[in-house]
Amino acid sequence: MLCHAASQMGIRIVILDPLPGCPASSVCDEHVIGSFNDEDTVREFAKRCGVLTVEIEHVDVTTLEKLEKQGVDCEPNASTIMIIQDKYRQKKHFSRCEIPLPDFMEVDTLRSIEEAGEKFGYPLMVKSKRLAYDGRGNAVAKNKEELPSVVASLGGFERGLYVERWTPFVKELSVIVARSRDNSTVCYPVVETVHKENICHVVEAPADVSNKIKKLATSVAEKAIKSLEGAGVFAVELFLTEDDQVLLNEVAPRPHNSGHHTIESCYTSQYEQHIRAILGLPLGDPSMKAPAAIMYNILGEDEGEAGFFLAHQLISRALTIPGTSVHWYAKPEMRKQRKMGHITIVGPSKISVKSRLDNLLQRNSSDPKEALVLLL
Amino acid sequence: MLCHAASQMGIRIVILDPLPGCPASSVCDEHVIGSFNDEDTVREFAKRCGVLTVEIEHVDVTTLEKLEKQGVDCEPNASTIMIIQDKYRQKKHFSRCEIPLPDFMEVDTLRSIEEAGEKFGYPLMVKSKRLAYDGRGNAVAKNKEELPSVVASLGGFERGLYVERWTPFVKELSVIVARSRDNSTVCYPVVETVHKENICHVVEAPADVSNKIKKLATSVAEKAIKSLEGAGVFAVELFLTEDDQVLLNEVAPRPHNSGHHTIESCYTSQYEQHIRAILGLPLGDPSMKAPAAIMYNILGEDEGEAGFFLAHQLISRALTIPGTSVHWYAKPEMRKQRKMGHITIVGPSKISVKSRLDNLLQRNSSDPKEALVLLL
Incomplete structure (x- = not known):
């Protein structure tokens, strides 16, 4: 892309x-x-x-x-x-920069992780510092007794581990921030990311949250990115808590899955923006040119041919739905849960893109208003 | 693309x-x-x-x-x-299919072209049947005396020539029509094309004409394409006359310059549509996802380095204008009047994209309403 x-x-x-x-x-x-x-x-x-x-x-x-x-x-x-x-180093950095984020602490012995458990309570999120993505490198200990097995499942303390206080978020949000070589920044509209088994599954743009939350999320994201060095596009993943706090989850220093929708829905896609930023060209307009977009990741549902068959069925349906763009990455191998492509639906309203997604996934909408749109 | x-x-x-x-x-x-x-x-x-x-x-x-x-x-x-x-064959075909088009006639001797001049009057449009595009292969005789030199300038009668009655059009319009392998068609919104020295210069989407004209233009275009065989995207170039007639000028059997704007402005671009059509996939939604778009061709303004310099100045300005996408074809050689790239501006209204184009071209708008937008 x-x-x-x-x-x-x-x-x-x-x-x-x-x-x-x-x-x-x-x-x-x-x-x-x-x-x-x-x-x-x-x-x-x-x-x-x-x-x-x-x-x-x-x-x-x-x-x-x-x-x-x-x-x-x-x-x-x-x-x-x-x-x-190094996710632990990342947390330390953002913590020093006074970016709000869940409590965390380094653990390197059973004793220190037990102490962390006492301090943060359970469930306790245990994470690898490095090479962690799409939920890999993360594990949850429900209680003190589970700690040894959870640590072992992550490869042991020698792998480099830290723990985080469990965050009971109500939504996960993401903001793509572009920074130019002269340190000016522009922020894309706040989106909601919906994960399934720790993998990004659906992205809704713009996020269905109040303007106050949008402003807060944007300012947290912008502040985080301003603390880093160099040009490019960055994704800031955030937790929205029950009490309307916005906490930083993690940052990706590159175009991101939560910005795929920008290809079709924004004046300047995150990819063009990244190119503009790193080359020192003026940053483009990040705003949306259509009222609503929804992105659905095509994840491998099975291995090999069976997986391709299911993906092709999904794509065939997508091609019949207005406003839908199919991206197929042509990865040579199909694996379960692998990101094989994505589908973006752009439309005149949030309700229309959501009902089109329901159509795509052959599911009945739970929202009566949406069901009505389907009938029309 | x-x-x-x-x-x-x-x-x-x-x-x-x-x-x-x-x-x-x-x-x-x-x-x-x-x-x-x-x-x-x-x-x-x-x-x-x-x-x-x-x-x-x-x-x-x-x-x-x-x-x-x-x-x-x-x-x-x-x-x-x-x-x-073969443009003459094309005219004969569409004429037989009762598509409205300017009067035309084959000419193969000085005598026959003089007869045509008497019949159609002057100025008289003289055209090569083959290998004609961007105005190449077209010439105008202002009177009978100019006929021999005009014929010579087109390579002589042996090249294969025909003449057309001069059409005093008020606008040139274009409709991209996609036809699938099962012969179903979808039509893109009618656009206005503005030519300069016979080369497409600016495309405005949608065209600023009445709904009645839009309907007429779409039906002429659709009827023309339904008379041809095979799948793909076709461009139908049309003349709008003073008395609200829509006449077919010519058809291109492929994605076309008048559809470049669809990449940014329509749910399905003409390119994706062509791929869908020829592969037998369902045709996509051709409607616009943003209210207005304007496309400006980057034509070589000079030869070699001097031409590159001027193009780069234009692109530098384009990158500062919101809603603007730069397409640079990376053709190895710059030549005067060569299509080197294009710029598409998408925006919330016709007036805003036009005033942004004025900005790009560093010209003052002639329309006072537009001038106001520039000031805001």
């Missing part, structure tokens, strides 16, 4: 990806096959780029730092990737 | 283009370098395609016909390309 935005503007993209025939390989100018965790590979790759950016934070950041010192232009900066790829 | 739409949906595209490094080469799955006028090349190329389509009508249609007989799936059909690539 980043390659599409770049090529539309005539900007050349060279990608580094270990997989021959990876999705981006057919839409970039050149594909260097190699690991983004290998120092030599990253160094050689950087020589070919005017600006180096990342689409995944799990890269060899030590090499990025060295390259920056040699004058390579990394956006966002290595310092930002370093803070973000 | 067709490749972008296909790759978004995970559909593989192989292109045939004679130029190594041509714009589409970095966004397709495979680029076969070769001429679309060479029979062997086209035949070999066709073997690799599930469906064969064209983005230019000046192809070797005899080969397409042979391939169709051998079972190759060409969309739209060779018969359609054959009708359209």
Whole structure:
């Protein structure tokens, strides 16, 4: 999607990806096959780029730092990737910057995690500091007795763990913030993200919350991003609590699943915005050009052929629904719960896009107003 | 742009283009370098395609016909390309189908063109039957005395010429019509095209004409396309006359410059629609998701570096204007009047997109209401 935005503007993209025939390989100018965790590979790759950016934070950041010192232009900066790829370090950073977030603490022994349990209560969220995404690297201990097995399931304390106070949120929100090289920022409309088994499942834009909450979420997100270094698009995932607090959950230093809808619904997509930001071009208008959008992730529902069959059935239905755009990533392998594509529905109202999603998923709407729209 | 739409949906595209490094080469799955006028090349190329389509009508249609007989799936059909690539044949076809169009007649001698001049009056439009586009292959004789030189300027009668009665139109309109493999059609909103030196310069969507004219234009366009064979997206260029007649000017059997705005402004772009049509997928919603759009072609204003400099100045301004998307085709050579890219401005009203265009072109608006918007 980043390659599409770049090529539309005539900007050349060279990608580094270990997989021959990876999705981006057919839409970039050149594909260097190699690991983004290998120092030599990253160094050689950087020589070919005017600006180096990342689409995944799990890269060899030590090499990025060295390259920056040699004058390579990394956006966002290595310092930002370093803070973000270690979730505990990320929390410490945002806590120091006075961004509201759930209580957390590092744990490295059974004794320290038991202390944390006493302090924060149960259920207790236990997390890996690194390489955690889509719920991987997270586990919940319901009580003190579960702590040893939960720690073991995450690979043990040597993996690097921390705990968080359980946050009984009412909604999860997300704000995409773009920051230019001159540190000016623009924020996309606040969206609601709905997760299923810890994986982003549905995104509703704009979020169905009060203007006061929208303002608060936007200001928390903007403040968080202003504390980091380098240009680009960032996703700020937030919890909205029962008492109308907005707490930072985590930040991604790149275009994000919660911003996929922007391709069809906003004047400037998050991808074009990222390109504009890292190249030092003026930031584009992040506002929505249509009243409502909803994004549905196509997750693998089964392995192999059976999974492809189910995905194709879903896509066939999507193609019959007005305002619907199908994105299929053409990943070579289908796996259960893998993000294989996404579907965005744009429409004249929140109610219409929601009822179209119900149609797509062949489910009856629970909302009588929506059911009426379906009948019309 | 067709490749972008296909790759978004995970559909593989192989292109045939004679130029190594041509714009589409970095966004397709495979680029076969070769001429679309060479029979062997086209035949070999066709073997690799599930469906064969064209983005230019000046192809070797005899080969397409042979391939169709051998079972190759060409969309739209060779018969359609054959009708359209010869403009005289195209007029005869639409005339037989009772589509309203300006009077025309074949001319092959000085005597016959003089007779045509007496019949249609002057100025007289003289046109080449083939390989005509962007005003190339058209010439105007102001009087009988100019006929020999005008004929010579078009390459002589042996080139294949016809004449058309001069149409004093008040606006040029265009309708993109998509036809699926089952012959169902959908029509995009009527747009106004503004030409400068015979090259499309600005497209306004929707056109500023009455609903009655919109209906008439849509019905003429739809009837014209229903008379052709094969699936795909077609552009129907129309003249609106002083007495509210809508006459067909010409048809393009492919996505068209007058539909570029659909990428940002419509639920389904003309490119995605073409892909859906030729593959037999359900046609998408052609309606606009934003109230107004305006498209401005970036034409080369000078040769080489000087031309690039001027284009870059224009693009720099475009990037500062809200709702503006820049498309730069990355053609390797800049030439005067060459289409190097385009800019689409989408916005909440016709007046706002027009005043943004005035801003882009650094011109003062002639409309006082628009000038007011600029001041606000």
